[in-house]
Amino acid sequence: QQTARVLIKALEPYQPMFIEEPVNCQEVDVMADIARGTHLPIATGERIFTKWGFREILEKKAASILQPDLCHAGGITECRIIAGLAEAFYAAIAPHNPLGPISLAAGIQLAASIPNFLCQEQVSLGVGYIKKPFEVRSGYIDIPTGPGLGIELDENALADKIDHDWRNRETYDVDDGSVVDW
Numbered sequence: 215q216q217t218a219r220v221l222i223k224a225l226e227p228y229q230p231m232f233i234e235e236p237v238n239c240q241e242v243d244v245m246a247d248i249a250r251g252t253h254l255p256i257a258t259g260e261r262i263f264t265k266w267g268f269r270e271i272l273e274k275k276a277a278s279i280l281q282p283d284l285c286h287a288g289g290i291t292e293c294r295i296i297a298g299l300a301e302a303f304y305a306a307i308a309p310h311n312p313l314g315p316i317s318l319a320a321g322i323q324l325a326a327s328i329p330n331f332l333c334q335e336q337v338s339l340g341v342g343y344i345k346k347p348f349e350v351r352s353g354y355i356d357i358p359t360g361p362g363l364g365i366e367l368d369e370n371a372l373a374d375k376i377d378h379d380w381r382n383r384e385t386y387d388v389d390d391g392s393v394v395d396w
Contacts, residue, residue, distance in 0.1 A: 215237055215241075215244050215247075215248070218236035218237055218248055219248060219251060221236070222236060222248065222251075222252050222254060223252070225254065226252065226253070226254060229254075230254065231255070231332075231333070232254065232255040232256065232257040232279050232308075233252070233254050233255070233256050233257065234257045234258070234281070235257070235258050235260075236248050236256065239258045239259065239260075239261050239262055239271075242270055242271060242274050242276050243274065243276075245258065245271075245274075245276040245277065246274040246275055246276035249275060249276055249277060249278070250275070255277075255278045255279050255306075256276065256277040256278060256279070257277055257278075257279035257280070257281055257308060258271060258276065258277045258279075258280070258281060259271070259277070259280045259281035259282050259283075259287075259310065260281050260282075260283050260286075260310035261283075262280075262282070262287070263283075263286050263287050263288075264287070264288075265288075265292065265295055265296050265299060268280055268282070268296050268299060268300070269299060272299060272300060272302075272303040272305060273303075275303075277305070278304070278305050278306065279305060279306045279307075279308050279332060280296060280297075280300050280305055280306070280307055280308070281307075281308050281309065281310040281335075282296050282307070282309060282310065283309070283310040283311065283312075283313075283317075284309060284311070284317060284320045284321055284324060285313055285317050285320075289320065290320055290323055290324050290327075293307075293309070293324050294324065294327060294328060297324070297328040297330060297331075298328075300330055301328070301329060301330045305330065306330050306331070306332035307324075307325075307328060307330050307331050307332060308331075308332045308333045308334070308335065309321040309324060309325070309334055309335065310335055311334065311335045311336055311337065312335070312337055313337070314337060314338045314340070314343060315338050315339065315340030315343050315344050315347070315348065315365065316343075316344075316363065316365070316367075318334070318336045318338070318339075318340070318348065318355075319344075319358055319363035319364055319365045320363055321334045321335075321336075322334065322348075322355060322357055322358065322364075323357070323358075323363060323364070325357075326357045334355070336348075340365070342368070342371045342372075343367065343368060343371065343372065344365045344366060344367055344368055345365075345366045345367070345368045346365070346366070
């Protein structure tokens with residue numbers, strides 16, 4: 215908690231778009247106290263999976279930017295409910311997406327349907343996964359207009375990935391020696 219406060223104070227002159235989870239997202243009261251101590255927006259939500267969890271964040275003013283993960287927080291429909299709740303508290307939505315182009319397509323559809331969208335996290339524009347990969351132009355991605363999510367999987371490109379063992383470790387040691395969770 216003290217480290218988060220010191221780091222945020224050091225970052226304030228640089229005006230980052232937001233500070234993401236300065237403490238564990240389950241420490242709502244602590245996060246709210248940190249949020250009261252800075253003018254920088256606090257963001258959280260990638261590990262909050264229900265509208266009730268987001269409600270507590272909003273009611274306690276622990277964050278002004280919510281980051282629901284559409285793949286874990288109920289999909290487009292539930293995330294629209296979360297976005298509506300956030301709008302009532304003047305909070306923005308910045309969907310979390312570490313999972314790839316299908317999740318990105320869902321996030322783009324969500325973004326197009328809510329008034330409080332801020333930005334969309336993405337790790338892959340879909341090259342080697344979807345037939346028409348996304349393109350970023352001037353900081354924006356066009357909304358896909360095809361059926362469903364608007365994308366079509368490239369089954370031929372995906373064929374060599376079918377038998378891959380996609381196991382992830384529970385924790386990772388990073389170059390500086392710190393341990394981060396998955």
